[in-house]
Amino acid sequence: MGxxxxxxxxxxxxxxxxxxxxxxxxxxxxxxxxDVAAAAAVFGLIVLIVQxxxxxxxxxxxxxxxxxxxxxxxxxxxxxxxxxxxxSALAAQRGRPV
Numbered sequence: 001m002g003x004x005x006x007x008x009x010x011x012x013x014x015x016x017x018x019x020x021x022x023x024x025x026x027x028x029x030x031x032x033x034x035d036v037a038a039a040a041a042v043f044g045l046i047v048l049i050v051q052x053x054x055x056x057x058x059x060x061x062x063x064x065x066x067x068x069x070x071x072x073x074x075x076x077x078x079x080x081x082x083x084x085x086x087x088s089a090l091a092a093q094r095g096r097p098v
Contacts, residue, residue: 002047009041 016034025032 002044002051005040005044005047007044009037009039009044012037013041 013034016031016037019031019033023031023033027035030038
């Protein structure tokens with residue numbers, strides 16, 4: 001989410017400087033549209049910094065598909081049956097409840 005706000009705000013602030021239509025509201029010497037877009041970019045940067053500090057030293061979360069493949073002993077189409085069964089089998093294999 002932080003990355004989205006950072007890129008959206010930065011791009012929008014740049015594009016707002018190219019607009020030629022008149023804007024009645026000015027704040028900090030710029031059009032309000034540019035200021036709001038810059039505030040969105042700053043908000044995104046703050047979110048990224050807070051998340052980095054909050055999760056410092058933690059390992060990256062392991063997903064259901066480590067290494068780009070489904071890590072199951074039972075291949076699809078055999079006794080696993082369906083995707084929920086495959087997820088349950090994976091959770092049981094790792095000793096985690098579903």
